[in-house]
Amino acid sequence: MNEGATDDVHTQLAEVIVDVAREIQLRATQITPVVPLTPTQGQVMRYVHKNPGCSASDIADGARLQRANVSTALRELRARGYLTSLRDEHDGRAIRITATALADATIAKLTESWADLIRRAWEASPELQDPRIPETVLSALCAVRTELTADRDADRARTGYVPATSATAPPGEDSVPPG
Numbered sequence: 001m002n003e004g005a006t007d008d009v010h011t012q013l014a015e016v017i018v019d020v021a022r023e024i025q026l027r028a029t030q031i032t033p034v035v036p037l038t039p040t041q042g043q044v045m046r047y048v049h050k051n052p053g054c055s056a057s058d059i060a061d062g063a064r065l066q067r068a069n070v071s072t073a074l075r076e077l078r079a080r081g082y083l084t085s086l087r088d089e090h091d092g093r094a095i096r097i098t099a100t101a102l103a104d105a106t107i108a109k110l111t112e113s114w115a116d117l118i119r120r121a122w123e124a125s126p127e128l129q130d131p132r133i134p135e136t137v138l139s140a141l142c143a144v145r146t147e148l149t150a151d152r153d154a155d156r157a158r159t160g161y162v163p164a165t166s167a168t169a170p171p172g173e174d175s176v177p178p179g
Helices: 003-031 039-050 056-063 067-079 101-123 132-159
Strands: 083-087 095-099
Touching: 003 101, 039 056, 039 067, 039 095, 039 101, 056 067, 056 095, 067 083, 095 101
Parallel strands: none
Antiparallel strands: 083 095
């Protein structure tokens, strides 16, 4: 396969991954009786769920979110009863954030819903009936995720992470003009 064809396949693969993720999120919120979260709240919840006892700085760094956005999301998620914040018993200055039982139950409902959507779509596709395919696809996507996050961390170590602000972001619909 020549490089141009590879680029086309990788472009198509990236677009399909984004489309599938978006469809899962849209459909899951329609069929799962949970309070909808903003994308930032969802990222914060997933990070805390995977990293119990983390700090707000850990979340901002690990999820690559702006600290102000993390603070807002944490405040809203605590108000909904999804997170608790407690002082670290060894360092009274540090605040440790954990998910509540309600958050765990909500995440379990959502991930079950996501899995059900994928399972039903998979079973409806005759070309996907080989039982080895899901494991092969999962392995490949996990390897891609690992490589992407390793690259991100290496880039960050080399250059430092500086989130785009209105002063540094290129002009566009997401940038805010100064003043």
